[in-house]
Amino acid sequence: MKAERLASLIKNTALLLALFLLQTGVFSRVRLMGAAPLLLPLFAVGAGLFNGGLHGGLWGLAAGVLCDASMGGTGLLFTVLLTVCGFFAGFLSQFILARGFPSFCVMSVAVLVISALLQLFRFLAFYGADPLSLLLTGLRQTLYSFIFILPVYLCVRRASRPRIKGR
Amino acid sequence: MKAFFKKAGVPVLAALALAVLITAVSYLAGGAGLFSSLIGGLLSPVEKLAGNAVSSLERVYGYMHNYDELVRENAELKSRIASMEKEARLSADALRENERLRKLLRLSEKKPDYRYVDASVVSWDASSWASSFVIDKGSRAGLKEGDCVITEDGYVVGLIREVGANTSDVRTVIDSGTAIGALLQDASITAVAEGDFALMTKGCLKLTYVFDNSGVLIGDTVLTSGTCGVYPAGLVIGKVTDLKEDRSGYGAYGVITPSADLKALTQVFIIKYYEADNES
Numbered sequence: 514m515k516a517e518r519l520a521s522l523i524k525n526t527a528l529l530l531a532l533f534l535l536q537t538g539v540f541s542r543v544r545l546m547g548a549a550p551l552l553l554p555l556f557a558v559g560a561g562l563f564n565g566g567l568h569g570g571l572w573g574l575a576a577g578v579l580c581d582a583s584m585g586g587t588g589l590l591f592t593v594l595l596t597v598c599g600f601f602a603g604f605l606s607q608f609i610l611a612r613g614f615p616s617f618c619v620m621s622v623a624v625l626v627i628s629a630l631l632q633l634f635r636f637l638a639f640y641g642a643d644p645l646s647l648l649l650t651g652l653r654q655t656l657y658s659f660i661f662i663l664p665v666y667l668c669v670r671r672a673s674r675p676r677i678k679g680r
Numbered sequence: 681m682k683a684f685f686k687k688a689g690v691p692v693l694a695a696l697a698l699a700v701l702i703t704a705v706s707y708l709a710g711g712a713g714l715f716s717s718l719i720g721g722l723l724s725p726v727e728k729l730a731g732n733a734v735s736s737l738e739r740v741y742g743y744m745h746n747y748d749e750l751v752r753e754n755a756e757l758k759s760r761i762a763s764m765e766k767e768a769r770l771s772a773d774a775l776r777e778n779e780r781l782r783k784l785l786r787l788s789e790k791k792p793d794y795r796y797v798d799a800s801v802v803s804w805d806a807s808s809w810a811s812s813f814v815i816d817k818g819s820r821a822g823l824k825e826g827d828c829v830i831t832e833d834g835y836v837v838g839l840i841r842e843v844g845a846n847t848s849d850v851r852t853v854i855d856s857g858t859a860i861g862a863l864l865q866d867a868s869i870t871a872v873a874e875g876d877f878a879l880m881t882k883g884c885l886k887l888t889y890v891f892d893n894s895g896v897l898i899g900d901t902v903l904t905s906g907t908c909g910v911y912p913a914g915l916v917i918g919k920v921t922d923l924k925e926d927r928s929g930y931g932a933y934g935v936i937t938p939s940a941d942l943k944a945l946t947q948v949f950i951i952k953y954y955e956a957d958n959e960s
Contacts, residue, residue, distance in 0.1 A: 536806050537803055537804075537806045538803065540806065541803065541804040541805060541806040542804055542943075544808075546881055547808065547880060547881025547882065547883075548808040548881070549806050549807065549808045583803075583805070583806040583807075584805055584806050584807035584810070585805050585807065585810055585812050585841065585842070585849050585851075586807075586809075586810055587807065632807070632808075632809050633809075635809075636809060636856065636877070640856060640857065642856060642877045643876075643877055643878060643927075645878075646876075646877035646878040647877060649878075649881075650808050650809060650877065650881065651808075653808065653881075654808040
């Protein structure tokens with residue numbers, strides 16, 4: 514059991530770092546109409562869904578810290594948001610939600626929309642930016658991130674579940 | 681002997697006669713060509729086959745005999761190729777850096793009061809809401825918040841927003857938080873070049889607060905005016921590539937495309953000191 518947990522910890526850590534590198538090193542340059550995708554929030558949701566509330570919160574915290582580190586001017590927005598989301602996803606998966614792709618998809622979209630709205634709000638409230646431009650940027654970011662929902666789901670599921678022998 | 685010639689005398693004589701006849705015919709027909717070619721024609725496929733077999737055997741033998749040597753040689757050649765490729769890469773990098781420094785030297789001749797620090801771009805901001813990047817120099821290299829960042833050609837890249845010990849965060853000119861006192865080179869019209877959310881996604885910025893809109897033309901070069909005290913005067917921001925009406929319909933603004941190729945940035949130069957900057 515301990516070995517399985519350790520393996521899961523190592524796999525999840527490797528996945529988190531890989532997603533961080535992809536988000537900062539690759540997709541910060543490969544933009545879609547000026548928007549970059551968010552991968553770490555998807556990881557936080559997946560980690561919560563497959564590892565439960567407590568571990569989800571911890572993985573969310575790690576993902577949030579990395580996410581804030583990769584972006585300027587977000588303060589602790591993602592640290593707080595992803596911790597809550599990881600915990601919440603884990604909590605719901607323990608009591609209400611099934612640990613499948615539909616649940617992951619719905620929760621990921623919700624987190625992506627919340628992230629975009631919170632980022633948008635900062636610029637709307639403090640910088641008086643054009644609301645339409647902000648909404649378009651938020652929409653592009655959410656849509657671009659949406660492409661990665663299935664690959665991230667498969668990776669997190671593989672990293673979090675122990676491999677059954679004979680398969 | 682008598683008995684032999686009695687028995688085989690006629691065939692031997694016939695064979696000798698045939699041989700003499702062939703030799704004579706060959707000689708009369710132009711040397712030994714006919715006979716040789718006949719023999720050669722019959723034997724050449726066999727010779728070829730034998731030659732190929734020998735070559736194959738030689739190759740197999742050579743391969744087996746020299747295998748270890750070949751492996752060693754192969755490893756050595758691979759290592760040499762890797763080393764040469766590394767050298768080629770380094771030399772290409774050095775050439776590019778050399779070119780950039782040459783350009784900077786030309787800029788230094790024009791602006792002798794500028795003091796620069798060079799830095800490399802480490803990473804770009806992963807956010808969709810900002811345009812900024814991290815460089816590999818910080819307060820230890822003498823950088824401070826608000827220092828102006830340019831390319832080797834003297835094109836404005838942006839401004840240092842945050843400084844760490846060994847890294848700094850640079851906000852580019854197209855970021856929505858940017859506002860630079862600007863001057864149109866040809867018309868000497870003052871304005872403000874500022875970042876705009878909608879234009880940032882297209883890699884452009886806005887030329888606003890133009891007091892005489894009629895004087896702004898597409899293709900005008902926009903320079904820093906130096907009035908805000910952050911950017912030195914006379915640095916190139918970009919060119920006016922479009923003129924648009926603002927949403928209210930009462931005013932107009934220009935769209936500036938930065939002269940610095942922000943997507944291709946690898947090395948930048950930070951102006952640590954210039955004459956108007958007496959505090960530095």
